[in-house]
Amino acid sequence: METTEQITTSPANAVPALVIDLGGETHTVQPFDGPVVIGRSFPAQVVIDHAWISRMHLRLEPSPQGWTAVDTSRNGVFVGGVRESLVPITGDITLHLGNPDGFPVRLRLTEAAAADEYDDEEDDFEVTDPGVLRAGLAVARRREELELSQRWLAREKIVNGGTLGALEKGRRFPRPRTLAKLEDALQWPRGTIARLRDGESPPKPSPRCPAPSTAPRSSWAPPAARRPRAAPAAPCRQR
Structure with a gap:
């Protein structure tokens, strides 16, 4: 297994951040984000739309000892042409997904941000209430x-x-x-997610906001194409 120079960390910030390079697209993951999944589709946080990639292909896990890449796929994760099920990430490394010459994912370590610099929220608290998973799945459906x-x-x-992924997987509330803030973005009344956790049904879906048009705007149309103006729709939140 080939890696480059290892990164050193201080006791105050023992686990570095992880940079995921997909070849022109990069993501930086902080250790307090929790495990991050690379895969072909939701609920993977990093999506690679490729035939070789499994829906949940690779899990990147932080721990006090550092980051580890865990193969969760059918087609495998390869380092230097060899299939590996667990890959400790101690420096720059390239993983190939799907086969020995498959999709390259380059990983490198960098200095982690302080939690209070990355997000102004307090740490989430651990829960074991199975209702968290129920609420998380409803949130994921509403996001879609x-x-x-x-x-x-x-x-x-x-x-x-990390916080959203933990909620949607039922790990933390x-x-x-x-x-x-999340309920505002989902256009749900305040308190909805807690009520979902406690067993209530999700609110009825509301119409989605239309995507902004990129076509040139014009107020003119041929007479045959003109139609009576429809009644205004209920206001919706533009992203």
């Missing part, structure tokens, strides 16, 4: 209805990817402040 990506929610400082 509204076409809200985890990346967009993190970029808008609504909820970071966010703090009230995070819940309020």
